[in-house]
Amino acid sequence: MSDFDGAAFTRFLGTFADRLHERRDELTQLDSAIGDADHGINMDRGFSAVRGKLPELDGADLGSAAKQVGMTLISTVGGASGPLYGTFFLRLATAFGERTEVTAPELGAALRAALDGVIQRGKATLDDKTMVDALSPAVDAFEAAAADGIGPALEAAVAAAIAGRDRITPLVARKGRASYLGERSANHQDPGATSTTILIESLRDAVAEG
Amino acid sequence: MSDFDGAAFTRFLGTFADRLHERRDELTQLDSAIGDADHGINMDRGFSAVRGKLPELDGADLGSAAKQVGMTLISTVGGASGPLYGTFFLRLATAFGERTEVTAPELGAALRAALDGVIQRGKATLDDKTMVDALSPAVDAFEAAAADGIGPALEAAVAAAIAGRDRITPLVARKGRASYLGERSANHQDPGATSTTILIESLRDAVAEG
Amino acid sequence: MKKLINAPDAVVDEALAGMVAAHGDLLRLIEPNVVVRADAPRQGKVGVISGGGSGHEPMHGGFVGLGMLDAACPGAVFTSPVPDQMLAATKAVDGGAGVLHIVKNYTGDVMNFELAAELAQAEGIEVTSVVVADDVAVQDSLYTAGRRGVGGTVLAEKIVGAAAEEGQDLAAVTALCQRVQDNVRSMGMALTSCTVPAAGKPTFEIGDDEMEVGVGIHGEPGRERRKLAGADEITEALLTPILDDLPFGSGDRVLAFVNGMGGTPLIELYVVYNKVAGMCRDRGVTIERNLVGSYITSLEMAGCSITILKLDDEMTRLWDAPVHTAALRWGA
């Protein structure tokens, strides 16, 4: 039985692109406080480009679709989030291969591979106060609940991402621009962890619509 | 009989210097509106230097005292007001010569010579909206009343200076920086006409104190 | 007032001390506050000096050196220098071939330079003066103070300095300076006011959606206040009156100078230059040389000015000639 297919993937990309656009200023505001005021702008630039590519993805297998997305992000976003989100989708692509649909456990394995890619690329560990602190618990929660089906698994993942995003708000950043602020980075919500949470939410909602 | 002597001249210089210092910001404000925000600063710089020279002037004849003042202003004020006020005092010096005291009519003639010097140096005519519009009527009024004595003559000069200063406020400037503003220079009080009015007032009060 | 200064009345002296510390190979300071070329006087060479209020850096001190100025006289901020300075400068650079005074057309500058010239001539030094008055924002009229001297001054100092360096005599150097003046036009605008240190607050108030068009270089308000516009529209508002004034026409070869007022970063000046290049192309005017940067400023004012000089072969050759100053350097 299919839990996640190309249609769900493109729905997810469209939803994520819409929400990044809607929340562009919010993300940029968060980045103003502890970064350089461009995270919303960067993500919106990248996913507007991805939206433009959606027609081409129509009918493509999950692997080539995810690869297209990853390459597009790397070529349009720049900054730290470009290579990181780009790597996320390139690793999804490798995991999906030529499959046109995957089961919840398979999606979980793909998300795990994507997380590992982000960690390799950015060398961030938990509590460095980055997107990893939202993504990592989300992947753990998804895998733990995958057996109950993709819906519940994604619900669990969203809850974990939100919890992770908020858990690190009080922390002092050790990676990314926020680390330059030292103590002053404490008690500010991390922009990347916020956009990553939006990613997981978009995934859940896109699947639910299916 | 003596109407104006070295003591009165130094009293006048001290009074004028004090008032320029007190009204420094007011003059600079006026110059901000239609100039470059430095008239009060320039005049205060120049007459603080003059104040420093007062001890030396003690006992000097009127001519050499006035010359000292003129040279000091030329060397310390800069801007348009430096050469203009400097010339004013240099011409007074020539008129005073080696006299140690002068009568009201003689003072009137000296002021006339000083006015002519300012006009020659700056090439301003009446209604150009400059210090000349305060100085010129003041000298006319002084000469007309000189026969009544120096007190009444200076009272008349002050009234004429104030009237001249205010008469040109509505005008469009044709000389000095204010002229660069064109129509926008209208309805602003001229800084130089204001400092010149303060000069005449200081002269009156210094003489009255005697 | 937010500035990197210590005390308002120490700014000029401390900045001069810093300049001399940084560029001791090019210049030295003599009393009373005159920036003199290190190797002045040069026997047989016409001396070229200029001066004006401070707050326009790098003008004029940054232009003292080989192939440009022999001395610069910095006054208090926005206040023309005193004759004593120009007299000392004239004596310090006189190599027996006479001295040219390049004077920006401001009542104060003109009168103080006049006094200095009279004193220098009284001491037997041959002095000529050329008054630069290139600001098209101001009506050119005999009944007023006339046009301000702005960006054209920078170009005049470079070209005329090169002529003096190659040994042209006082008459030739003076005539050339007048020729530059006759062929150069400028106009400026401001996005923000600036603060005269001794005054302590902005010279004028301006709204976030307003700009001043037709400003000079002393933080004074401009000819008119307008609604804030985009860079292209602003460039048109400045360049059109400039091109129409001389006028500059098809086939003319020019030097285009986009200048920052002090608080405007280079990225914005290049956006303006991009439009200047396009407009000149459309008019058939060939930009043969250009200069983009903040060379004649109004303290920290944000804004820009545009200057266009109609070149002839001699001017172009002298513009290209070696120059080695703190602010302009090439061929050396």
Place this chain on the structure above:
Amino acid sequence: MKKLINAPDAVVDEALAGMVAAHGDLLRLIEPNVVVRADAPRQGKVGVISGGGSGHEPMHGGFVGLGMLDAACPGAVFTSPVPDQMLAATKAVDGGAGVLHIVKNYTGDVMNFELAAELAQAEGIEVTSVVVADDVAVQDSLYTAGRRGVGGTVLAEKIVGAAAEEGQDLAAVTALCQRVQDNVRSMGMALTSCTVPAAGKPTFEIGDDEMEVGVGIHGEPGRERRKLAGADEITEALLTPILDDLPFGSGDRVLAFVNGMGGTPLIELYVVYNKVAGMCRDRGVTIERNLVGSYITSLEMAGCSITILKLDDEMTRLWDAPVHTAALRWGA
């Protein structure tokens, strides 16, 4: 937002177009937004490229030309460029002797350059990278992103570019760049914030009596906010940690670089330099070369940074070597 721009997302492209229009003799633009030295590639010469977010002008595009960079990759404002740009730049300047990437230490810059280097190596081009991390405001630690790359980058690009120009090979050029990095330290401060065009409002709010000490070059707040102080006190707050860090000591010969953040006029930078010169004198540190001006900026931010490089004979010789770029030029 008061800027001389047309549309926020057009700023970078229009400024680049203006740069190429003004400096067509030095550089050209290739897809995707790469500023390349006009005569690149030069056979047998090591290529030297850099890049980073825009908003730091003249860095890096203004440093492309003889004796400095072969190409520069400008990203969006304050956003590191994408690998496609560095790959295109690397290919465009490769003269068969390999290409050095000078990377400022920001997570984004490092990762994007890494990706580009992997792609270029996959295409058979020899690529080395040196990461500049000279900002002493940030603790140097293995557990964090480490120090930012700031003013030292400008000095590295000039010195290393000269070495490549005189024919040194990739290993030597790379080692030299590392040596500059190991001997340079910087720190910066801000009087005002700046506004990212696409964001439309200042990155941070700051009071009239406050300043940010320990800022980078991306308009980010600094290490700490302090009460506004005078130029001398500010200079001490920046220079003392710099001198103590390497440390720089008596007998050292250095290059002192006082940099403006974009909105600060030259007159203020000279006031700061005056204090820098005095402090170095007191410490027995000899300033052998200096640079004063706005070369690595944060849009229109008002403020300054100080960079001190411990020189050796080779660095001094290469600093003096001819350079001809839009922003730095001498000996040519």
